[in-house]
Amino acid sequence: MIRYIARRLGISLLILLLGSLLLFVLTINSGDPLEDLRESNAPNRENLINQRISFMGLDRPWYERYFDWLGGASKCLIGACDLGVDRKGQDVGAMVVTAAGSTLRLVVLATVFAIMLGVTLGIVTAIRQYSGFDYAVTFMAFVFFSLPVFWFAVLLKHYAAIEFNNWIVDAAISPPMVLLFAAVLAFILMAALGGDWKRRLITFGAAFVVFAGALFYFDAVTWFRVPSIGLPIFAIAALALAALIVQMTSGLDNKNVRNAVATTTVVGIIAYAVLRGTLMTNPSTLLLFVCLAAAIAVALISGYFWGGFSRRQAMTSSFIWALLASLLALADLALSNWSSYLREQPRPIPTIGSETPNYNSTYWNHFLDSATHLILPTIVLTLISVAAYTRYTRASMLDVLNQDYIRTARSKGISERKVITRHAFRNSMIPLATIVAFDFAGLIGGAVITETVFGWQGMGNMFKVGLAQVDPMPVMAFFLVTGTAAVVMNMIADLAYAVLDPRITR
Structure with missing residues (x-):
């Protein structure tokens, strides 16, 4: 080599x-x-x-x-x-x-x-x-x-x-536009998930209600001008993210991976709750990188000790959660300062340049x-x-899915999720x-x-x-x-x- x-x-x-x-x-x-x-x-x-x-x-x-x-x-x-x-x-x-x-x-x-x-x-x-x-x-x-x-x-x-x-x-959305946006988003989600017509209608209906309700709420509280994720929503999203990662990588039945990701999630939520105030009031690039490095270290250590025979998978799953949760925390911190930025920059999306010349403000702004x-x-x-x-991904994935070893894996009764994530994805x-x-x-x-x-x-x-x-x-x-x-x-x-x-x- x-x-x-x-x-x-x-x-x-x-x-x-x-x-x-x-x-x-x-x-x-x-x-x-x-x-x-x-x-x-x-x-x-x-x-x-x-x-x-x-x-x-x-x-x-x-x-x-x-x-x-x-x-x-x-x-x-x-x-x-x-x-x-x-x-x-x-x-x-x-x-x-x-x-x-x-x-x-x-x-x-x-x-x-x-x-x-x-x-x-x-x-x-x-x-x-x-x-x-x-x-x-x-x-x-x-x-x-x-x-x-x-x-x-x-x-x-x-x-x-x-x-x-x-x-x-004004950041206002009229009711007809709310319904239109919700219908479009629900249709896209329905098309992506697929299934028979009954499942599609249920998916469309549930997604439409969720999207419409969220947009009506955002419009009522002028969320687009004063946005924030907040600690409770962060915790809920972090738990949902952990469940999704475990389900996609190993399945909920693998207790080693499940425990590793759960430990990383609990530690991450508690750490963010403790540090959120400091990151809001006294932020620095060095502090953010230290927090990211600490999150990754906790994820790898948790995956190593809980992993057992699935150590590599546990470390990988915990690492993915740490990265995604860190991005979610960064989004929460940035969005919490959006209203302050709007007061200084009423037209926030620029059309030219890589930064505003001679702009003096806070770190988050x-x-x-x-x-x-x-x-x-x-x-x-x-x-x-x-x-x-x-x-390229579609063509490569289709080529792999038609291979003999994929058919053999399916014939052994391996779940479709494992066939896709463990066997087909890596080779594609x-x-x-x-x-x-x-x-x-x-x-x-x-x-x-x-x-x-x-x-x-x-x-x-x-x-x-x-x-x-x-x-x-x-x-x-x-x-x-x-x-x-x-x-x-x-x-x-x-x-x-x-x-x-x-x-x-x-």
Whole structure:
């Protein structure tokens, strides 16, 4: 396995080297970097031209400039990157840190959401093959996959930002709209769960009553302007989440997994009840990460001691609960500060930028400001990517479900839940490992249009500006980050192959 990884790493580095050489040559020959100054009427034009020549090294051969960049970039291996300066003399390394942080914040969220939603829909549509729900999801997947990014982004700007900001002033839902929303949500849930017509009607009726009642309640208490989950609802949701995770992973009859998740749940609820006040009044990023690490540690310890013969499964189930419950707690803390944020930002969903300039407020208001700036570009990237994940997951899952060992498992009387979660799901993930790797690297390099539409100063914007100005240093920095991301993600995909399929050893 080590030889296999070393060989793949060597090939990847060679490809990066050849790719960087080609990109450098293409960039410096794409135009005249002094064109704007040659046409300038500034009295100090000659000084500006000489200064830019000095910054960009235009008085030296191209291969010297390339090897200077290569030497500085190679220092990244020892943590001392030197990516040169742009045509204004600004340090490109500092620009990359800022731009990469902005882009990664967007890309990581979009990738995680796309994987979660796409894989879930792919599994459900494979199980419900040729049903109405399958056809509807397939149709929507092709629609989102075919949408031009810039057009979709503009639509979101209008309907999800401008119209929402107009609505949130009163945040009122008329009774006909409540009934319409409830009916649509109930219909989607009914289609996803399936069953005979009697079961479908019962599902639709129960879901319609629940959704309508919740929307009427939210409208009556103006929940959309003063939202909160609160400790009682958090506890109820945490218990329901624990029951769902146990049922989906091992079944309620497995007392080892059940006890491990139950212990993690009880400890988590008590800990959140104790710490909620502190997290509301004296929050910090470090404190939130410490709480997350503590939750994960409790989950793993609980799974280890309660697991018995199901130790691995108990630790995995407890770990999943800890992550999801932590996200639920974070949502509760953020929503509890939403009304305060609305008083400072009456139009909360922005259409441009990654943060509000010169905005001074509380920790949670800054958190909400960053989160609201992420909403629109994340939705764009997620829905564009989720289409591919849905289709690949469905195809892979159907291929696995038709294998002989799946029929053998069913013939032995194993429950359908165990057949899907234990036997089919893991094997269907092997092809997706490659898709995830390429998609993550592709989103970093392909977010140029999204960043342009939403005014994000990320890697895509740095690449676009560098290319337009015939400035190779920002372009090469973009290539270094995206190329390294592609190599790393493909290496992770190779390791995932070995984990998912033990037959892969070299």
